[in-house]
Amino acid sequence: MTTTDQRAFDSILSMAQNLLRRTVAKTGEMVTPEMIDSELNKLEAIMEGDFELVERDRLVDELIRRYSHTIGRNATLSDDTDHVPWLTAERKRDWLYWRRYSEYMEAKLPLVALDALDEATDEVLGHLEDPQRTGTWDRRGLVVGHVQSGKTGNYTGLICKAADAGYKIVIVLAGLHNNLRAQTQIRLDEGFLGFATLANIDDLPAVGVGLIDADHSIRPNYATNRTENGDFTKQAAAKLGVTPEQRPWLFVIKKNKTVLERLLGWIRNRVADHTDPVTGRKLVTNLPILVIDDESDHGSVDTGEDVVDEFGKPDLEHQPTTINRLIRSVLNHFARSAYVGYTATPFANIFIHDKGATEEHGPDLFPSAFITNLAAPSNYIGPGRVFGSASSTAADLPLTRPLAEDEYVAWMPQRHKNGHRPRWDGEAKLPDSLEEAVRSFMYACAVRKLRGQGNRHASMLVHVTRFTSVQAEVVSQVAEYVRRLKGRYQRGIDLADTEALMRDEYESSFRPGMARIRADLVEDEKLEDFDWAQVRDVLPDVIADIRVREINGTAKDALDYAENEQTGLKVIAIGGDKLARGLTLEGLCTSYFLRSARMYDTLMQMGRWFGYRDGYLDVCRLYTTTELVEWFGHIADAAEELRQEFDNMVAAGGTPKDFGLRVRSHSVLTITSRAKMRNARPVSFTYSGDLLQTIVFPNRPDEIAANFATTERFVSSLGPALDLGNQHYVPEGQKWAGHLWREVPSQQVTAFLREYRTHPASFRIMSPLIADFIDEMNKDSELVKWTVALVSKDNPGPEDKHLIAGLDMAMLTRKKTVDHEDRYSIKTLISPRDQAIDLTKAQWQAALELSRETWRRDAERNDGREPPAEPRGPAIRKTLGEGNPAKGVSAQPERGLLLLYLLNPAESDVHAIKGADPVVAFAVSFPGSSSTRRVSNAAYMGNSVMWEALNVWVD
Template sequence: MSNQSVIKFAQELLVSEDPGTISPAMISAKIDQVLAFQPAWREGFDLDAAIAELVRRFSVWVGTDSTIRNDEGHRPWLEASRKSDWRYWQRYREYLEARMSLAAVDGLDRSTDMILGMLEDPLRDGAWDRRGLVVGHVQSGKTGNYTGLICKAADAGYKIIIVLAGLHNNLRSQTQMRLDEGFLGYETRPIADDIREIGVGLVDRDPSIRPNYVTNRTNNGDFSTARANTLGITPEQRPWLFVVKKNKTVLERLLGWVRHHVADAQDENGRKIVKRLPLLLIDDEADHASVDTGEQIFDEDGNPDPEHQPTAINSLTRKIVHTFSRSAYVGYTATPFANIFIHERGETKEEGPDLFPSAFIVNLAAPSSYVGPAQIFGLRSTAGRTPGLPLYREVDDHMSEDGRNGWMPHTHRNGYAPRSDRETGIPATLEAAIDSFLIACAVRRLRGQGDAHSSMLVHVTRFTSVQKIVHQKVEEYILSLRQRLGRQIGHEDAEARLGQLWLADFVPTSQASAESFGTLAGDAVLPAWPDVLEAIRLIIADIDVRMINGTAKDALDYADQTGPGLKVIAIGGDKLSRGLTLEGLCVSYFLRTSKMYDTLMQMGRWFGYRPGYIDLCRLYTTGELAGWFGHIADAAEELREEFDLMAASGATPREYGLKVQSHPVLLVTSRLKMRSAKSFMLSFSGQVSETITLFTDETVLKRNLDAATDLVRRLGEGEDNPERRRGDGIQRWQGRLWNNVAATDVIAFLNSYRTHPEAYKVNSVLLAEFITKMNLVNELTSWTVAVVGGGRGVSHPLAEGLDVAMLRRSSDGVEGRYSIGRLLSPRDEALDLDKDEWDAAMAITTSGWKPDPARSRSVESPSDPSGPAIRRVRGEGMDGQGGHPERGLLLIYLLDPAEAGRNVPAGLPPVVAFGISFPASESGTKVEYKVNNVAWMQEYGGAD
């Protein structure tokens, strides 16, 4: 505790200093001042660890949040004077300042002010209902954000606060513990006599402001029948907190209690309602279980069927909100796809409106200390993927090549017994992952982080029976190591293996992390190997191997742990896949096979904050899953980029919802959530389609080369090596460009070209059909076509007088395909814009750009217009005037297969790749994408 107190007060002394002048020497001097006031804190104080923590905190910067809102019927109310005596928030802020950088706390203060201000003033009379959605990066601190929102809402006058916290007891219990610390200030126990103050309760101990609680932190602490029968709420000053599971029985109990014990009026239909107490309902993981997956019918005027019966959790959540005449609903999620598919006009008599975020959607930016998908897997670019932190290690020894045999095959069922021919009974990669965890724990101890928790996650199967065997084998492996290293009997092989891992992996990884990701890695220094080995001998006795199967005790002893931190290897499955936080997660071993964007994203427990030990973290997973996480990072980035542009232009949540619903990338979210059994209706308007997954089959490549050659011959002469004025300079392209090309020529090319079945966003036949349908409404009728050369590549004669310099792009190395990062650059996508249009797209890009370190480490604004801005200007014109929705852009490239690298055979013909940039359109034209259930399940695995 003394370390934390010294850091808090030293941080306050440093706030007034110029951030550019803060150095380790200055920090040390401030710490000396604090210790002069409190000499007792010197005992056990770790000066180096405190200096390192403060250096990290003062190097943190926080990105800018982005908001789309609809203020219809809303009255602005939140002013600085209203916050002057907000004690719940003040004590939470002080609690956070001991644990976080002031920049991060200020960022949370700003974002919670913004969210609360878009809700209604709880003191406002009359009926009101505000619904919003907060989108944060995975494991980026959403719980901390809504805890801050709850504190401020209680200060402002919200009286009933309900938090819907996951589907399982362990997540509900963990959320209750977090709110005990951050809002209530004391431990919630079944018997309330023994008040044990914790968290904010130690900052401000005044019992007169202590909020009331209904649910408690125990495994069975959810809202119960016994509690419902004895609980009565009187209109008093202090707010009431309920933390409940998304469970039909629990929510029915809660709804019944609200109607019978809290309701104080009736509406015109005789329905019991609550008028005197305003409600704030926080829906954690709002895309999970809360979305109505039944299909609601609408008549030709767009009016919903009032007798529609929604799915249970959705129905009960809406009924609870609908029972309060003054209510605010805020969903929190990292994967908003399903929420945006909620119909904005969905409504029934009993449930009231559906949970569409009609008032606002907020995209939270992350602090620069956050490590997310873009930091680990990079983002796709024309030069391949941008490099990520060097923490990923490929797992390729868990099953046979056909996926049917081995230790953990794809197709295993409940009751399967994992088999390995190794003495330990587990694959070599899992042994290496466990060894890495031991090294990480040891180094953390030597860096002064021994009192912090450290965790390892093993997520390889959803079946409890299989998890038990994995648990047994991992425990046996740890026991064997404990005996050898602890007793120094037969220890030579184990020590040699650990030493080799240290030299081959940890030393170069820490060095690379510091060189390329200095902001995240800091100046963390690796200790000497003999010290690490000695620390491993000391800590191996503390390693605890656990199964996580849904009870609170499994994962949640952290809260009650004092002294040295827990060192836990958690073996789990679906119970670990949503929301549950494993404190100090260092190593993950992950083999889950689902490819749903939202399901996979939520499983990324390894994203988050790793101060002072990011260089020690490891993610062991398959090459295929690493590729899918790359897709996720790209999809999330595309949606956030579109969101920022719409926020800058004043769009409403409904307009954003319509935009996202046509996004081809969302083919891979849960089909139930997309309310479609057999097919999807897709629009490509305002999108870019580019072939980044290509064939390595010679016959197909020749066919595609013929398709490009035929098109170029038909088009004849064009503009060679075009030049365009851009800003203050001139941009030049190699190749040839044609204007005013008929749509029939582009359609003929697409019908002749064969796209790879794994090119999820590009299907040439579907694109041809879409253009044909758009022609019926006089759109996409006149095309710009360009063959773009690549500079340094070998030339290939595509047609008479047209030698094309082939692009040099390396493949991702997966056998049977040639897969690259990005094909199009924004520079190429703007090729058909004139100077004024380019300037307009640049202005839109700059106005919508928000720095967010979870997406890019750069704080520099863009130098080229973004793809969405280019497509908007092309379709809608400048300031909404003079758009050209008839104008499409087709870009054709030749890739040099000789430069592709591994798994692309030698001697192949040039690989033709294309990109199409579609202008924005208001026509609403869509095409049908058909897929059968069997094919879907084979490709993407089960939904969550």
């Protein structure tokens, strides 16, 4: 598609969306293909020339896809202390920057997404202060998005609105590297400034929003430009001056000591208009400032020690680390300031001490005003959909190609040194698995070309080492392999074997994989399939277009997407840290990823494969290690636990300072860097309101037999059982099989837990510690009476039957995940409905109502498009712990729920336990509680808010 064709397509698309919006608003009907066809007919009558340049079917397909998307509900914790509400529809009426940005984004976003962007940016701006408010004020907040989910687009919209409202200086802190800063500048040129900030050119060409409204009188001012070295320079600092009457100023700068010191000096010497007579601090009183901190968990967090003294009071003479100190100093020089951090990985931000402050630098960057958690749209592909949850199996992950060690270790050992020379079969060449990944990228580009996406960007990521010298060797090997394939297809020499390999690979693996991804992950899109002959026809041109680029601190290559906008850049990007954070890889299709960082935030940010893949998700592939698949699954669970805790606090009306967050620990992973966690401590913690379930078991028959014998003794001690179908309340359509005991004394439960042996790799589920917690809660007369359920398979076959303590049971099937020499791991144990066992009807209905209150229709969280039809675990546990007087439901903190399961070893796929006894698994559902009782363990790290609330430090 040519540039003219694309403009015609975008123009029709934008106008069609607006017509459909009006029709929907007028009729209240859902958008249908017939409605789309009708509106396009109206447009064709007045845009005949444009319609001649585009394929009508493509327009229809794109409009159907856009109107199939849904956007979840955002959630915000806020503290309105010293805040004056101000943002009204009347105030927004004459805004220009937002109007043109909104119009610019119409061709790029479905209207439902554009409306969500409008709502989300209003939410954030409304929690900041009115820039026209006089006096002194300071607001600090945090926006938590998802990796590669459109945070830049969100804060661009926020900047447009802030400038419309009257903020005069906007500073965007854009990462640590020049290429990320330049990429951010380009995005803001297009979305806010409206012109390309080229160096040494007087007549700057209009771009983006500037093509919509070319009025030079509203053009914002800029202090930085889009070149690689376009940061805030000495020359700019020496010449630049601003006054309250001027249009807003934009600074896009790195988080770099020299640049920030230069900016701070400019503020003191050229902008400040007042000196505090007591402290001598220079102040800017006439210009409100907005600071946007992109990737705010990276570089901005104070990693110094002793932020507060032993009594929890701030150390006013504390010296923060450099970047943190300079950001705070910039804010502290303005009487009217607003700071908004953006991140997808808030693990470091929540460990900022909420009381940290010094005389010289002002308060720390704790988001005291608000934390907004953005929901993921239905077309977002993030860790929850790529990796499932902890211990997901390869069969659950259609996008992922797990790599066994023998497929890469000889070429790139995990612990290699700088100067390592990767070799495969003794030669300087790629391992077979990386050659396969490169070919996978070629198939992806070919399919996209056949779908009419040949002029769109397409990228492949190769991330296998942090050393630039080793990256250079990898670049050479990848380039040689691409060159060899290109030569064979262009000249036809030595092609037969290669073509036979690729044909077989495409037909037996890649194409069936496409079908599986479409079936499992693609909704509301019709993605065309192609046979080998069609792919083969375009493959020579596709291979010829591919470029291999090295992206690191020493390479001169750059991802020049903007310069290739018309033809689409087809690039294999090879690098390390520069590819790990923030840098967007446009049209990312294929990833080959071996890095083994062990921090939650670093790993998540390395996952550049997350994001939006409309029109080509089925050709995407991730090649990575089985270990990383397991770790990412755990991180997805940790992130979900964080969000669930957040939602519960929102429902309770809490503030950021009330938010005692907990982040899961791991036997191998760390939450974030140890320096960022200096304000975190292992805490005495509670299991109240938690669900614990065993997913890791021994794979030695003698240990399995010991746990089965322990369980048999426990079940025998419980006395006569009820049938699990005879509960207090069985909702219509539900059915449970198994046995039930009520009013079981806690002493029997704790005796069982102390005798049962959990596997050492079960880092969170340690049965003796759970028993200790129950004993501790018994001191407040909580968890004293237990419901115990032995849950059986619903529709068993003869091979599932087994006796335990004289009771008939049907064993469950739970397949292993990745292979482990020392254990049997499963993905998940319980069915979500099992936590509702033996609820009364009133409890069930109250928990369902709460589940619907906290439902956010977030695709990444698998919350679904419709409100839940049955209560969810967190709501059940909260209802039991707190009750719901309005529904006639009393709290039952004395009641715990222990669920027992037998897993069929013959169905486990673990050879070592084929003939063993049933594997006993258990889950414990704890009601919520306000008790201050705690047990101590290092399985959790808590932030300052949490350990102050608990009033305990455990070293």
